[in-house]
Amino acid sequence: MFPIPPRFLLIILLFFGAGVLGAQSENCADGVDNDGNGLVDLADPDCDCRSRDLLAIVETMDLSCGGVRLTALFPGSLDLQWYRNDTAIVGATGDTLTFVGNPEGVEFGLRYARDGECNVTRELIFVAGGCSKEDCANGRDDDGDGLVDLNDVLDCDCSTVPEITEGNLIPNASFEARRDLPECQGCYFSGEMLPCVDAWLPGNSITTIEHVLRCYAQRINSPFLPYVDLGSNASLIGGFAAYEATQITTIETAMVELREPTVPGGTYRLTFNLDIAGGDLIEMSSMLSGEVFQNLSWYYSAVPDSTPYRFRGRDSLIFGGDWDNWTPLDSVAIRVDRNRQLERFQIDFTAPAEPIRYLAFGGAMTQALQQAEVFFDYEIYWVLDAVDLRQVLPPRVRPEDIDASVTRRAIVENAGGEACRRGLLLTGREGPDYRYQWYRDGVALPGATAMSLSIPSDEMDGRTYQLRVEAGDACRLSAPQIARPPEPFAVSFSIDSLQCGGDTNGRIVPLVEPASAVTSYVWRGRSGTVLGEQPVLEALDTSLVRLRLEDSLGCPYDYEFQLPQPPPLSLTTGAEPVLCTDADGNGRVLVDFSGGTGPFTFFLNEAGVPRQRAYRVPRGTYRVRVVDATGCAVVADPVEVVEPNPFTLELRLPTTRVNLGQRLSVDYVTNRSLEDATFSWSPEGWFDCTDCPSPRALPTATDTLKLRVRDADGCVRLAAAPVTVLPTREVYLPNAITPNGDGINDRFRAYLGPAVRRVQSLEIYDRWGGLRYAGVGDAAAWPEPTTDLNTVSGGVYTYRISLRYVDGEVRQRTGTITVIK
Incomplete structure (x- = not known):
């Protein structure tokens, strides 16, 4: 007999089940994650097996809040292994498992194995009327499971938020049967609509478990017996689940009106127990290989007169309705097998904008049968029980919102010269509406509900203390605090x-x-x-x-x-000014050094120098650093080597832009007497005197005019100025002469600008190309002074003149002149 609540809804649907024994890398029987995937024993897919050739049935006996005894039926020569919440109970391999403690909500498992095949059955334990939970704060085992307070993890766990739910919206959630109606007492046929189950409107017939056992037990071989105690008054709905060949739609359904409509946007949870009890599909499963699942679908509607069912006979419509006002909610798939076990399903959803007033369920053809093109009506018996629809409210406080940290502080228990003896003060954090409970080794300390807990020194014995902080409906545990005497060191x-x-x-x-x-x-x-x-x-x-x-x-x-002071290094520096010229580097940096451990390394402005008492340097800023053999270093303050009377020299030019051939007067200004100084002017070739104080310059090309002066003390200064030479090459050559002896324009000659240094040559040709004159020099002219002007014939003559300019360039010019007589 199974300890399942004795009220079920049975609907006839098609289902198929087959199992394959997978290759197992997980040990499956040692409570250890052997393959490192984070899954232990039955939770690991390696350990899942469903062999239809092995029957796995567990009988529950002696069930109470203090324990349960589970027995394997027909074990034969099978190898057995028992599990608790999918984790192996090591050593539990016998026919019977005895569990001491509160079994409420515990899922036990039994695995059968033989010749490489296995099967698994799971049994979720519910105690009729429920069991009291652990109080978690009184230091007692309230639920009789042998675990006290925090040690009872199932009841006192703070890691999850307790859900706040409203009441069940499903009336007659376990399908209680009507016994006051005569039509519910006899045997009736499928297709008759009988109100034998309050609140539910079925798509076929309604009956009780007694009716099924009395009227159909022989035909269906009582597949419902494993689900109920024979003496109970469980109810169920039974009928045919048929599918049309052309429209694979459900025609066997049931509908219920909710106690109140849903709230738009609210979060809801629908839970129910479901299993396949028998029918054609189990026998037909041999047509397919692998696992087969049967789907159960849920639908909702806001229209009160909608009927979510229709039943069609072979040739005519017996009664029916339509699904026009119904919307699919969700579906679940249950494995088709020969096990007689209820499986708990859960569907979470958000309520639509239009409130839900009616809920309905119905079967759907298995996908595997559709693929196999099996399109015909078939029978299946299912069991549906404990339908629960509730609104899930958001938690007011989450565990992560609670600060459960604890600070430790010693409590002074003595004073004076006695050895240190101190207790321990543990203090939690203050928070809004926080409630506190202290624990020692997981057991509540009655009355220890303050934010702080004092532990005297004589109780510092290594035990573990924790603080449980509650706020709203959530709680959080502090990290364990071990109270032990100080460790000697x-x-x-x-x-x-x-x-x-x-x-x-x-x-x-x-x-x-x-x-x-x-x-x-x-x-x-x-x-x-x-x-x-x-x-x-x-x-x-x-x-x-x-x-x-x-x-x-x-x-x-x-x-x-207090660390001792080693002998210090001592370093002082001074400076002497530049005597004459900065370029000669005749200033001095003076060094006075003592202490330290030799040899020493000296640096002047970070450049290594030999050790000296003075360094000759040009003007500037200098820092001396000394490093001894131990790596100790001393750095002196920087000193400045100055030039008291710095030699200044500046050129003064009337202009820096001159025409080619234009002479330039140069001068300078200085702050020193240059009576005995030496001068050097450049570029060479510009000056009529390169070592005179005030020469004249004839710039021949754009360049920099420079002066270098060394005074009587040997100080040297340089001055420079850029000079731009404009390439103006002015020459006037007349185009006509009147050689009549009046002294005006009697002769042809070149009138030279300052850029011309001299006339290299002048040649005159008559119209037939005969050379009439050739002269050299600036005075070259035609006719010559010794020539009788009356002998010069009038006409047009050609000249060619070659000119040398002051920059050394030679250019030729040609043209014609007219002699007018």
């Missing part, structure tokens, strides 16, 4: 002394063994200022520092340190 110190005088590179490292014995490090200076709260203190100088260590209970251990 030994401490030594690793000290790195100051390397150099004035350094801050000292370092102190406490070496605690075992390290876990010390929970606090606080470093302070002489004035009490906190320097650090880490084990290692660095960047120390010679100042006094103090360290306080504290053990797990806050007992203090004080230490004091």
Whole structure:
């Protein structure tokens, strides 16, 4: 006999079941995740098996809130293994399993195996009338499962939020039968509509379990017997589930009006127990291979007069309705097999905008049979029970919203010179509407409901304390707090002394063994200022520092340190100004050094230099650094080497843009007497005197005019100015002459601009190309002064003249002149 609540809805549907024994890498019987996939034993697909050749049936006996005894029926020579919530109970391999404790809500499993095949059956235990839950806060085993308070994980777990639900909206959720109606007492035929089950409107017939057993037991071989106790008054609905060959639709349904309509947008949960009891499909399953599932669909409607069913005979419509006002809600698939076990299904959904007033269910053809093109009416017996539809309200408080952290603080129990004895104060966090309960080793401490808990030193015995914080309907547990006396330890110190005088590179490292014995490090200076709260203190100088260590209970251990000062390095520097010229580098940096450990390395502006008492340098800023053999370094303050009377020199030009051939007067200004100075002008070739104080310049090309002066002290200064030479090459050549002896325009000659240095040659040709004149020099002219002007014939003549310019360039020009007589 099975301890299932004795009220069911049975509907005849088609279902198929077959099982395959999969290859098993999981051990399946040791309670350990062997293959590392996070799934243990039956929860791992490796351990799932459904052999239809092995019968797996479990009988429940001696069921109470204090325990249950489970027996395997017909074990024969099968190998057995018992499970609790899919995890193997190691060693439980006998025909009978005895469980001591509250079995309510526990799912037991039994696995049969023989010759490489196996089958599994699961049994979810419900105790009639329910069992009391663990109080979780009184230190007693309230539900008789042998587990007290936090040790009863099922009842006192804070990891999930308890759901807040409204009442069941399904009237007559377990299909109670009407016994006061005569038509429900006799044997009647399928197709008759009888109100034998309150609130439900079926698509075929209504009956009770007694009716089925009395009127149909012989024909259907009583497949319902494993579900009920024979002495109970369980009810069920039975009938035919038929499918039309052309429209694979359900015609066997049942409808119920909800106690109240759903709230639009609300979250709802529909749960129910379901199993396949028998029928044609189980026998027909041999037509297909593999597992076959039968679907059960749920529908909803807001129209009160809708009838979600129709029943069609072979040739005529007996009665019917339509689905026009019905909307599919969801479907579930149940495996077709020969096991007699109810399986709990759950459908979560959000209510539509139009309130749901009616709910209906009906079967659907299995997909496997559609693929096999099996289109005909067939019978199947199903069991439906404990239909529950509730609105699920959001939690007011979630566990993660609760702060269950706990702080530890020592309680001083003595003073003076006695050895440190301290208790422990555990304190939770304050929160809105928080409720507190303290536990020791998982068992509630009655009355310990304050935010803090004091543990005296004589109770520091290694036991574990926890705080459970409740807010609203949620709770959260603190991390375990172990109360034990301080662990003895030994401490030594690793000290790195100051390397150099004035350094801050000292370092102190406490070496605690075992390290876990010390929970606090606080470093302070002489004035009490906190320097650090880490084990290692660095960047120390010679100042006094103090360290306080504290053990797990806050007992203090004080230490004091002062690092010695090593002999310092001493370095001072000075400077002498530049005597004459910065370029000669005759300023000096003076060095006075003592102390340290040789050999020494000297640096002047980070450039290595030999050790000297003075360094000759040009003007500028200088820093001296010295490093001794131990790596200690000293850096002097920077010194400035100056030039008291800096030699200045500046060129003064009347213009920096000149025409080619234009002479330029140059001058300069200075702040020193240059009476005995030497001068050097450049570029060479511009000046009539390159070492004179004030020469004249004839620039021949764009360039920089430069002056270098060395005074009587040897100081040298340079001055420069850019000069731009404009390439103007002015020459006037007349195009006619009147050689009549009046002294005006009697001769042809070149009138030269300043850019021309000299006339290289001048040639005159008559119209027949005969050379009439050839001359050289600036005075070259035609006719020559010795020529009788009356002998010069009038006409047109050709000239060719070659000119050399001051920049050395030679150019030729040609043209014609007319002699007018």
